[in-house]
Amino acid sequence: MIATLDKVALEGAGSLALETGFDLGWAPGTATYLVGKGVEGWNSGSPIRRSKSDLMGQHGTHAERGYRDERVITVNGHHVAADRAAAAAYVDALNAYLGDGTEGLFRVDDASLGPRWAEVYLAGGTEVTWSGGVDVGFQINMAAPDPRKYGTPYTSPATGIQQAGKGLTFPLFGAPKYGVLNIGAGGVNGRVQATNAGSADTGVLFTVTADYANEFTITEIGSERRLVYEGLLTTGQSLTLNSGNGQVSLDGTAPRETNLTVAEWSRLDPHASGSWLFEAPDSLNAALTVTVVPAWW
Secondary structure, eight states: OHHHHHHOOSSOOOOOEEEEOOOOOOOOOOOEEEEEEEEESSOOOOOEEEOOOOOOSSSSSSOOOOOOOOEEEEEEEEEEEESHHHHHHHHHHHHHTTSOOOEEEEEETTTEEEEEEEEEEEEEEEHHHHHHHSSEEEEEEEEEEEEOEEEOOOOOOBBBBOOOOOOEEEEEEEESSSSSSSOOOOOOEEEEEOOOSBBBOEEEEEEEOSEEEEEEEEEEEETTOOOEEEEEEETTTTEETTTTEEEEEEEEEEOGGGGEEEOOOOOTTOOOEEEEEEOOOOOOOOOOEEEEEEEEO
């Protein structure tokens, strides 16, 4: 298979983006392209780690479940610069990629599968081969602590708190005078739904807004798992509850985990759908949305 690296964004912590077509093939001749094994560790599943305990006086070991280990990703590439100065600058950019030890984003845009990404750290350094000319060879070694590959997020329409409809209203007939009954405003079922289209389990992100709310409950239909939050939420504020990492934050920055009095987090299994009931007594214009990012092994 032939694959070329279409774009490498290396500024700061940056990200490394690959654009792939059918069978990982692009038209050759671009300035930066993949060599050797190209991208390793992306299309394969991450390894399984499992504790082993010997059976005493018997063959084999105790049956203990395993867990996915981190995903190791290696990119093998080659760059042809316009001149020696550009090659030297490219070498510096390669060595700066994730060089501060912080987290970056590895993203693959596939023509058939769409974009998928993983959060990565530099692992084992970046190997660069440069003899002073215009040709630069490189190998970037990365590790994704969360071995899942994530796709395009889905965010549900917002729901308010559950409330019944108003039914018939007076006068019973509107204009024209005869034949059309006046039906009051419809109710709100207070539920949101979302589906994980991926082959791996994934977390759920809940977002709550309100002009005023001092307490609310989010209950997963079926399992009855609950999230109960006690704390003031006012106009212009947004509270997020992330079942992927257990974080609760106000306006994306201020931690509010101590206000979560019941924390029965729920995740979505592969190819599964979830439904949640939103309850917020004595609130004003409270609303809930749920965001699910599909995940694959």
